[in-house]
Amino acid sequence: MQIREQLEQLIDAAVAAAREDGALSLDETPQAALERPRDEGNGDWASTVALRSAKLAKKNPREIAQIIVDHLPENDLVQSVEIAGPGFINIRLKPTALQSVVAAVRAEKGDFGKGEIPEGERKINLEYISANPTGPMHVGHGRWAALGDATARVMRHAGYDVYEEFYINDHGTQMDNFGESVAVRYQQLLGRDVEMPEACYAGAYVKDIAQAIIDEDGDKWLDADPTERMENFRERAYAYELAEQHRVTERFGTTFDCWFSERSLYEPDENGESAVDRSLAAMDEKGYIYVEDGATWFKSSAFGDEKDRVLIKANGEMTYFMSDVAYHYNKMERGFDHLINIWGADHHGYIARCEAMLAAWGWPGALEIMLGQLVNLFRDGEAVRMSKRTGEMITFEELIDEVGVDATRYLMLAKSSDQPIDFDIEVAKKKDASNPVYYVQYAHARICSILRKAASEADAAAAESGELSMDELAAKVIPADVDLAPLAHESELALMRKMDDFGPLVAQAARDRAAFRLTHYAQDLAALFHSFYTNCHVIGEEAALRDARLALVDAARIVLATTLGLLGVSAPAKM
Structure with a gap:
C-alpha cells in the first residue's frame, strides 16, 4: 500500500474517532484530501480536510485541524x-516510512505502482490509428501510435482491461x-502514354508497387x-500497404489485439x-430511422446533434457515417462496455x-473521444515540409529512421494530446541534456554503471555482456x-518521495487518459537522481552507507x- 493511502486511512480514522466522541459534528465523512x-x-504531505469540513462542522478550520491531529x-x-x-x-514523515518505499520497489520490481480496478469495471476497446491502406503512414499516425500504445500500457498498469484496435x-x-493509380503507373512504366487522373495517388511508392507487379x-x-x-x-497494392502498416507499427513497438x-x-x-444490417435494424427498432426523399436518415438530433444524418443516400450508396454506425455497433456486439477512440482534432464535428x-x-456515455492535435516538424527551428530524399511528405518511418524509435515516442508523448507537438528533429538526435529522452535514459544508464562498479569484475563483465540482468546483478551486489536506516540525506529523501508518487501518478494518468504526465515524472525523477549523484557518493563509502545507497x-x-x-x-x- 502506498504511503499516501496509509496516511489517508490515518486521517479517516482520526475523523471517525472525533465524530464518535462528539468532538466533531459531521453528517458525512470528508475526504482526507492529501497533496x-x-x-x-512544509513537510511531505498536506491535508485540506479541515478546510473542506468547516461549513459542515460549523467550526473554524484551524480548530477542526487541531481536533483531527489530536x-x-x-x-x-x-x-x-x-x-x-x-x-x-502539514505532515512530515519518519525517514523509515520513506525508506520503506525503497524496499517495496525492490521487492515488487516492474509491478511497483500497479493498481486494481474494482470488480465489474468495464471492458475497454481502445481504437487508435484509423488509416487508409493506400500509402505510407504519415507523422500524425506516429503520434496516434505513441499516444494509443502508451495510454493502453498506463491503463493496464493501473488495472484496466484494455483491448487495442x-x-x-x-x-x-x-x-x-x-488500384487505378497503380494501373496507370504500370502502363507508364511499360511505355504507354497514360495520364494520371486527378483523384489518384501520385506518390513514388505507387510506381514501386507497379514495378513489383511488372517484375x-x-x-x-x-x-x-x-x-x-x-x-x-x-487488392495486391492493398495487401502490400497493409503489410507495411503492420511492419512499421511493429517496428515502433506498437502492437494491436485486432486489425479491424x-x-x-x-x-x-x-x-x-x-x-450494417444489424446496426440499422437495432436503430430502427428503437424508432430512430426514417426515409425521406429516397435517403435513409438517422434521427441524431433527438440526442443533441445539430441535425439528422444520412446513412444511405437516395442512390443506395452508403455514407462514411454508415460505416461508423456499423463499426461501433459491432464493438458493442463483441462485448465491450466502454469505447475510447483517438481521433485527429479535425474530426471534432463527428463526436456528437x-x-x-x-x-x-x-x-x-459508452463512447469517449480523445482528440489529438497535429505534429509540426522542425529542423533547428525551421519548419520542415518535405522529405529531402523523396521530395514528398515526410513519412512516419522516415522520422523513425532519422531520430530512432525512443526519441520519436518520447517527444510525441511530451505534451497533452490536445496540444500540438512541435517536433524538432535535430533536438531529438542530440546526445545531451537538451534532449529529454536522452537525459532520462542517461540517468538509468548511470545507475547501471554504479551497480557494475560495485560488482566483482566477473559479475560486471557478465552484466556488460547481458549474461546477467541488472536485477540479477543488483541481487549479487x-x-x-540491507539496512536502509542510513538514508537520511535530503537528496535521498527527495528521491524516495518522488518514487512514492509513482503509483498515484499512474492511477491519475490512467483515469485522465494523460500518459504525457509520465514524461514529466521521468524527467523529475532523473533530475533528482542526478542531484543525488552530485551530493552523495556511493562507491567508496563505508559498507553500511554504501549498501543502503546502492539499494536506493x-x-x-x-x-x-x-x-x-x-x-x-x-x-x-x-x-
Whole structure:
C-alpha cells in the first residue's frame, strides 16, 4: 500500500474517532484530501480536510485541524504534524516510512505502482490509428501510435482491461482510386502514354508497387480489361500497404489485439446479415430511422446533434457515417462496455453524431473521444515540409529512421494530446541534456554503471555482456537484508518521495487518459537522481552507507525503467 493511502486511512480514522466522541459534528465523512506542499519545508504531505469540513462542522478550520491531529492514531509513519495557515495539516514523515518505499520497489520490481480496478469495471476497446491502406503512414499516425500504445500500457498498469484496435479504412472509392493509380503507373512504366487522373495517388511508392507487379507478371495486364486490372492491382497494392502498416507499427513497438477491416462490416455472416444490417435494424427498432426523399436518415438530433444524418443516400450508396454506425455497433456486439477512440482534432464535428448513435441503442456515455492535435516538424527551428530524399511528405518511418524509435515516442508523448507537438528533429538526435529522452535514459544508464562498479569484475563483465540482468546483478551486489536506516540525506529523501508518487501518478494518468504526465515524472525523477549523484557518493563509502545507497539507486533504476516502459521507451544499461 502506498504511503499516501496509509496516511489517508490515518486521517479517516482520526475523523471517525472525533465524530464518535462528539468532538466533531459531521453528517458525512470528508475526504482526507492529501497533496504535496509546494514548499518541501512544509513537510511531505498536506491535508485540506479541515478546510473542506468547516461549513459542515460549523467550526473554524484551524480548530477542526487541531481536533483531527489530536485524534490521530498511533502509527509508524508520522514524525511530526503542524497546523498552518487557515487550517492546513502539514505532515512530515519518519525517514523509515520513506525508506520503506525503497524496499517495496525492490521487492515488487516492474509491478511497483500497479493498481486494481474494482470488480465489474468495464471492458475497454481502445481504437487508435484509423488509416487508409493506400500509402505510407504519415507523422500524425506516429503520434496516434505513441499516444494509443502508451495510454493502453498506463491503463493496464493501473488495472484496466484494455483491448487495442487498428481500424483499416479499406472500403470505398479511395481503394478503387488506389488500384487505378497503380494501373496507370504500370502502363507508364511499360511505355504507354497514360495520364494520371486527378483523384489518384501520385506518390513514388505507387510506381514501386507497379514495378513489383511488372517484375512478377510482366506485361500480362497491359491490354487486360480495365476493371479487372484495377481490381487485381487494388487488392495486391492493398495487401502490400497493409503489410507495411503492420511492419512499421511493429517496428515502433506498437502492437494491436485486432486489425479491424471496414470491409468486413458489409460482409454477410452465416445468417446472411452484415454488421450494417444489424446496426440499422437495432436503430430502427428503437424508432430512430426514417426515409425521406429516397435517403435513409438517422434521427441524431433527438440526442443533441445539430441535425439528422444520412446513412444511405437516395442512390443506395452508403455514407462514411454508415460505416461508423456499423463499426461501433459491432464493438458493442463483441462485448465491450466502454469505447475510447483517438481521433485527429479535425474530426471534432463527428463526436456528437457518434455519441448520438450509441445513445439511440441504449448505451449513453459508452463512447469517449480523445482528440489529438497535429505534429509540426522542425529542423533547428525551421519548419520542415518535405522529405529531402523523396521530395514528398515526410513519412512516419522516415522520422523513425532519422531520430530512432525512443526519441520519436518520447517527444510525441511530451505534451497533452490536445496540444500540438512541435517536433524538432535535430533536438531529438542530440546526445545531451537538451534532449529529454536522452537525459532520462542517461540517468538509468548511470545507475547501471554504479551497480557494475560495485560488482566483482566477473559479475560486471557478465552484466556488460547481458549474461546477467541488472536485477540479477543488483541481487549479487546488495545484501538481501540491507539496512536502509542510513538514508537520511535530503537528496535521498527527495528521491524516495518522488518514487512514492509513482503509483498515484499512474492511477491519475490512467483515469485522465494523460500518459504525457509520465514524461514529466521521468524527467523529475532523473533530475533528482542526478542531484543525488552530485551530493552523495556511493562507491567508496563505508559498507553500511554504501549498501543502503546502492539499494536506493537500484530502486530508482526500477522506477525509471518502469516509467519508460509504460511510455514504450527503452531503458538502456549503457550509453
